[in-house]
Amino acid sequence: MKGITVMTYQNSLWGPVTRVLDRACLHFATRTALIAGDRSLTYAELGGLTNRIANSLLALGISKGDRVGLLMPNTLKFVPAQYGIWKAGAVPVQMAARASAEDQEYFLTASEATTLIYHQAFDAVAAGLVQRVPTLRTLIRVGDQPVDLALDFGEITSAASDSAPGVELGPNDPAQILFTSGSTGIPKGVLFTHDRLSHYLITAGLEIGDTRPGEVFAHGAPLTHFTQIFLLPTFLRGGTNVIMPGLDVDTLLGTVERHRVTATAIVPTVLYVLLDHPKLVAADLSSLGTVIYAGSPMAPEKLRAAVDALGPVFVQAYAGTEPGFISCLRKQDHNADDPHALARLGSAGRPLFQVDISIQDEQDRPLPPGEPGEICVRQLGRMAGYLDAAKDSEAIRADWVHSGDIGYPDDAGYLFLVDRKKDLVVTGSYNVFPRQIEDVLATHPSVAQSAVIGVPHPKWGEAVHAVVVRRPGHPVTAFELIELVKEHKGSVWAPKTLDFVESLPLNASGKVDKKALRAPYWSGRDRQVN
Known part of the structure; x- marks a missing residue:
């Protein structure tokens, strides 16, 4: 790696998302940054690879602001590919690996993506996408053997320079396109700018994860979803991100033991399976200090059982695609011996730093304390808007993002969710x-x-x-x-x-x-x- 350009940015406390990784590659060059199976990358190797990816994309004619689909499972190449897209000034389009081929087509079409970087597991899907997405010009395939359909990821990146590409990025430049889960309707494309995404990743990741120097974070949930936010805080602390192929409980237990994992993030459905798993009692989980759960509320009865089984390691994160991370229930709040904490196990915790909450009625009027209404959020870490700007007013009004969730705060500021508005x-x-x-x-x-x-x-x-x-x-x-x-x-x-x-x-x-x-x-x- 010949060098990394560390730039300063005016009129914003938050630079581009790549700023943290560049800093980490300078400070922790010889440490292990990523592990996936039997393969690993040091920070120096990761920095050089992201530069080569960026330069190869630029050589292919990809311009600043172009949308690049990223269709990959949890693999070692996912993180370098994402950061390489950012360093080229392009905008990653997150595509859930478990989504249908029809949804993948929708993601690329709605975002007007010009390029798709995909894993060989999606060869059949990619062959259809290139026929049906009119803006798609370039396919880049991550795989063992080259195919006629696409450029070979390894071939084009190995020939590129590992010098910093030097693309200038401003705080208001587009950084990422996510899509809502579609649990209540057609997925909407959600746009984040670099300053908003940086704030979202760094402040929420550090406050929720309580990330420590040398953290070893295991990622089993899809990297296209909430676990991704803990990549950057782990890099910031010079830690190691361990990429697992999925949230299989046997794999999770083995990974924690093998790599002495200190933190992980899961969804409640997996935690329920873990609690009933026959290997749980014998597993050595002594290194595990933080287990973050998110994605859906967890029943208080199950949460008490989890604390009994694994100890005071749990942190709940409450977020939405549009409003960003909203609140968290910290480890000290999971104390089942404290009657006050016990009553709050059913809450989503307290709002994060610099997050304002308003409970509003159907006419967007603030409700009296204790009365359930729609949870509305105001913060820098929210979305910049929808891809279809005409839909912005459905979620953003008077700078408040309407979450679609019904809830209320108690007298101590703990936020209780009653339900999804549309449920x-x-x-x-x-x-x-x-x-x-x-x-x-x-x-x-x-x-x-x-x-x-x-x-x-x-x-x-x-x-x-x-x-x-x-x-x-x-x-x-x-x-x-x-x-x-x-x-x-x-x-x-x-x-x-x-x-x-x-x-x-x-x-x-x-x-x-x-x-x-x-x-x-x-x-x-x-x-x-x-």
Whole structure:
């Protein structure tokens, strides 16, 4: 690596996203930056590779501001490719590896991407995309053997210079395009500028992760989603990011033991599986000091069990694609021996530094303290806007980003989520929030997971329906669970029907896909509510 240009930036405290990695490559050149399987990169190697990727993209005619799709699973090349795109001044388009081919086409078309960097596992998908996305000119393939369809990633990058490309980036330049999970409708393209993304990654990552010097962070959740924010804080502290192919529990336990992992991030569905895993008791997890969970709320009963099993290592992160990271429930808040902390295990914690919260009604008016309403957020780390600017007013009004979540803060500032605004079930004129029913179901020892939705009903418009995954060897009847909810919440809230399933469907970001659960019941109808 011949050199790294460290530039100063006027009129902003936040430079481009690449600034932290450049600094880390100078300060920690010989340390291990990335590990994936049996392969690794030092900081010096990572810095040189990102420069070569950037220079190869520039040589192909990719210009500042061009959109570059990144379709890759969790591999060693994911991180260098992303940072190489940034160093070339281009804009990565995050494409969830688990999304359908139809969704991948939508991501590229909506963002008007000119280039796609993809892994060989997606050869068949890429062959279709190049035919159907009109703006797509260049395909670059990460794989073992070259193919006629695309340029070979290894070939073009090995021939490029490892000198810093020197592309000037300003704080307001576009930095990244993300897409909403689509759990409540068509995914929207969300644009972040460099200053907003830097603030989002550094402040949220450090405050949530409490990242320490020499951190060893294991990434099993998709790097296209929330775990990615902990790459940069780990680099900032000269630590090591360990990339796992997925969040398989056996792999996670083995990775923690092998690399003495100190921190990781998971979704609650995986944590539930981990708690029931037969290898958990014997596994050496003594190095693990931080477990961040996000993606969906976690039932207080399950959280107490997790603290009992793994100790005071948990941090909850609450975020949305548009508003950014909003709040966190810190380790000290997970103290099950403290009655005040116990009551707050069902909260999303307190707002992060420089994050303002407003609870508003349907007319965007602030509500009195304690009254549930839509959680609205104001902060620098929010999105700059949607790709389709005409949709900005759907989420951003008077500089407040409307999260679509219903909640309220308590007197100490802890934020309690009641539900997703669009998950609301209206049954016989009563508003029913599924999250509260799911929390009751989670108190039963036979329930591993549950999801509650509204289904059509000729009398009440919508009826409450529950879908439950039972724990192995723990029989329970639908009648018992319905009566449990009735006892705790009353007959209106009690599910009118309940199905048992082997597993719940997940969307590309690992959240329970309620859209998929609802689809069979609402098929053929003009509206998805009654």
